[in-house]
Amino acid sequence: GENVEQHPSTLSVQEGDSAVIKCTYSDSASNYFPWYKQELGKRPQLIIDIRSNVGEKKDQRIAVTLNKTAKHFSLHITETQPEDSAVYFCAASDFGNEKLTFGTGTRLTIIP
């Protein structure tokens, strides 16, 4: 089955700087890669996703890049703000497999 690894497990960034979180996956059939943000005590919420026919996707301060050959994808947050502090999870699935396989999460702390 699919295995998703996520690094780093914790990340502290000065407010205004950029943050990068990286994930690798094992199943070459995976073609959908969402990123979820989970604040303490709250539900995971999708912040951005990318499909395998696209190499990069951007939404304001958030971007995701995908390298299918190397089987890795990354989340980039620019101009970080205190409200970006949360745990971020990457995940992977394929259309025929349905379920999401999640990484172990990155706790991002924005230092004011």
Added chain:
Amino acid sequence: DTGVSQDPRHKITKRGQNVTFRCDPISEHNRLYWYRQTLGQGPEFLTYFQNEAQLEKSRLLSDRFSAERPKGSFSTLEIQRTEQGDSAMYLCASSPWGGDTEAFFGQGTRLTVV
């Protein structure tokens, strides 16, 4: 609130007791998923439904776990003879038709087995 709702939010039970959780998905969503999340980990897939049909179950789902979605709307997850290792956050999610569409999560049910 038109999102995914779960009940109860918290459950404390004694080891050996049975517990049942409920999930109400977003009304037009065909797919309903159950995940389990332990502290410091990402959600782990347990099972999913397409309408009322349970299409896949994880190896994590022992015989003590059973899930239903009888009318293709709400779902229940029952754990029989609870063990301390069952303590976790149980998350429900729903999505429209298709596996590569956004899954919307509920707030979860936090189970503590004492």
